[in-house]
Structure formats: structure tokens, C-alpha cells
Amino acid sequence: MSLELLITDFLEYLEIEKGCSPLTIRDYRRYLERFHNWLTENSPITKPEDINQELVRRYRLYLAHLRARDGIPLKRVTQSYHIVALRAFLRYLLVQRDIPTLSPDKVELPKQDPRSIAFLNTEQVERLLNSPKISNVIGLRDKAILETLFSTGLRVSELVSLNRDQVDLERKEFGVKGKGNKLRVVFLSDTAAQWIERYLRLRQDHFKPLFIRHSGKVDARNNGEKMRLTARSIQNIVSKYAKRSGLPIEVTPHTLRHSFATDLLINGADIRSVQEMLGHESIRTTQVYTHVTNRHLKEIHKAFHSRNRQE
Structure with a gap:
């Protein structure tokens, strides 16, 4: 052959x-x-x-x-x-x-340059999450999307595939199928669950997709599948609010995934748990975030170690 x-x-x-x-x-x-x-x-x-x-x-x-x-x-x-x-x-x-x-x-793999992770600090995350104007359904939807991305660390492909009946807002958790059809459970923050609930209450449809477009012609066929937002739509939404917030870096949905992982590690989560929440098959993929948290630990050492304090 x-x-x-x-x-x-x-x-x-x-x-x-x-x-x-x-x-x-x-x-x-x-x-x-x-x-x-x-x-x-x-x-x-x-x-x-x-x-x-x-x-x-x-x-x-x-x-x-x-x-x-x-x-x-x-x-x-x-x-x-x-x-x-x-x-x-x-x-x-x-x-x-x-x-x-x-x-x-x-067959050896080529040596790679150390991977650079772009992530947002706490103040930048707050600016981004608070940038949508929530006076209409589009603003509520975008607010819910941003909160969900930061709360769960979902890949954009996982986010756009979500359905309304898949997300348990009472338990604040749901299952997703990630790369390689690997199943995992992800968790919503109280804030993310509240914004999703507010968005859904304002919706006047019963379409299956969790996040839909609210412009253009309505296509109700197949439970509104044609109304589902695409990955490109989500990328444009994130980019729009990042520019509106005046953030100094290019922000993508994956930047929020990086920010989610970094936030957990800096606040004390163990790397194995973060690996599970991100859906990484190998711990080596998750270990890229230790470069970020190591810098944070260095700052803590400098601030609090007795031999670093000035007399």
C-alpha cells in the first residue's frame, strides 16, 4: 500500500x-x-x-x-x-x-523556546468583565460569556457547543467533552451562574444553544442550531471588550483560559487539580503556568522574607 x-x-x-x-x-x-x-x-x-x-x-x-x-x-x-x-x-x-x-x-522533537503565557492580572480581569453594557440582551449575553470563560477556563470550541439543558445553574457545574472526546466536569462561579441566569430570563426563545446571536434573520429550524454563536463570534466579542477596556495586550478567549489557570495557582490551587479543570491530558502541559506562579512566589519572598526587609 x-x-x-x-x-x-x-x-x-x-x-x-x-x-x-x-x-x-x-x-x-x-x-x-x-x-x-x-x-x-x-x-x-x-x-x-x-x-x-x-x-x-x-x-x-x-x-x-x-x-x-x-x-x-x-x-x-x-x-x-x-x-x-x-x-x-x-x-x-x-x-x-x-x-x-x-x-x-x-525521531527527536525540535527544542522549543520557553512558551510565553499571556494572562490578565486581577485588575485587568475586572476591567474586562465589567466592560459590557448590560442594558440589553446582547450586553447581558456578552457579560455572561466573559464571566463563563473566566469562571471555567473553557476552550472556545467547548463554550460554543454548550446547550441550555447541559448547564446546571443550581449546582453550578456541567460536563463538557474536550480534546480527544475527553470528558470533564467544570464549575461556574456564583457570579457567572447569576449572569447566565439573567441572560436566559431575558431570552424570549426556547432554542437549544446556550449562547445565540441576536441580530439577523431568526432561523428556528433544528431547535435554533443556526442561531448558535460561532468560535469566531466569541473571539470578536472578547476582542471588542478588551479594546474597550484599554488592555495593553491582545486578548483572546484563550487568554481568559490562561488567566483562569493562573488565578487558581496564584491563590493556592495545586497543579494536578488545575490540570483536571483545564482538561490537559499531560501534567507537562499544565506546568507551563509554573513559570508565572514562580514569579509571583518570588515577589512574595521579596516582600515578606525577614532578610529582605529594610531596617
Whole structure:
């Protein structure tokens, strides 16, 4: 079987057996198609058995020198994503298809620059959350969205998929299906639950989606599914209020997710609990926030350690 067909089988395996999201499959398809196209143009190798470390080294060199149309090179993290996809494909060939090929353990990931986390401090969060004008249903909806993002740390894809009957406002908790179809329970703050309740009371529909658009033509088909806000709509809403608040950084829904995690850790939550609330499969993903909290601990040490105090 050709590499091209094997890549197609692998993508179907990710969808059916691993339950990966359409976005993940789309990215893996793009990364592996780039590998296959490079292989076709630069190597006589057409079989998995012939993939070796020298070939991977040459491919990594190609990625390091690759330029986009605007002349900007691929970021290190993007190069890593290509190699992660290739390693996953090699592991699939070995384990699931019993096809001899290069062991993925022999393919090292590129070293990455320390990840920078953008988050809002307490004062900035307050400015953002208080920026919607709540005199109408759109303002109430936007206020509820911002409060929910900061209260739960939801990914934007998880937020837009929420339905009214899914959220228990009395218990202030609900279940979500995150990356890889992984289920977890998330919790609403008292404030977030109150604003969601106020927004829903003002709604004059019985549509299924929790957050809907309130402009344009009303489409009541399929329980109002066409009224559901999109991820892009949520991004625009967050960006609008960040600019209105005069915040010094670009703010996205993921910035609120970072702020949620940082807020918990700074206030004493243990990293394992934060990992569960974020839905991270690996603790290493959550540990990126320790760089932020370490700076906070340093400030505490400087302020309160007896040998730092001036006479």
C-alpha cells in the first residue's frame, strides 16, 4: 500500500478510533501531506520500510528553511507540530498496522523556546468583565460569556457547543467533552451562574444553544442550531471588550483560559487539580503556568522574607 493511502487510513483511525476533533485531523492532514509532497519531490522512497533517520533529518532541515509566501519562516512550535504528526504516523504503522518502519522514538522533537503565557492580572480581569453594557440582551449575553470563560477556563470550541439543558445553574457545574472526546466536569462561579441566569430570563426563545446571536434573520429550524454563536463570534466579542477596556495586550478567549489557570495557582490551587479543570491530558502541559506562579512566589519572598526587609 502506498504512503498516501496509509496516511489516509491513519487519519481515519484518528477520527474513528481515537476520537480526535475535526481540527486536529485537519492539522495532521496538512502536516502529513507536506511530508508526502516533500518526499515525492526529493526522495525515491515510496515505502514506509525505507523511512530512516537520515531522511527525517533532511526533512527537518527543509522545515527549518521553509518560508511562507510573506517570507516568514515556520515558527519552531509549528516545526514541532509537523514532527509530532510524523511520529504519530510512524507509531500507527508499527503498532496498528504491523508495518516495519523507523521507530518514532528515534525521531527527536525540535527544542522549543520557553512558551510565553499571556494572562490578565486581577485588575485587568475586572476591567474586562465589567466592560459590557448590560442594558440589553446582547450586553447581558456578552457579560455572561466573559464571566463563563473566566469562571471555567473553557476552550472556545467547548463554550460554543454548550446547550441550555447541559448547564446546571443550581449546582453550578456541567460536563463538557474536550480534546480527544475527553470528558470533564467544570464549575461556574456564583457570579457567572447569576449572569447566565439573567441572560436566559431575558431570552424570549426556547432554542437549544446556550449562547445565540441576536441580530439577523431568526432561523428556528433544528431547535435554533443556526442561531448558535460561532468560535469566531466569541473571539470578536472578547476582542471588542478588551479594546474597550484599554488592555495593553491582545486578548483572546484563550487568554481568559490562561488567566483562569493562573488565578487558581496564584491563590493556592495545586497543579494536578488545575490540570483536571483545564482538561490537559499531560501534567507537562499544565506546568507551563509554573513559570508565572514562580514569579509571583518570588515577589512574595521579596516582600515578606525577614532578610529582605529594610531596617
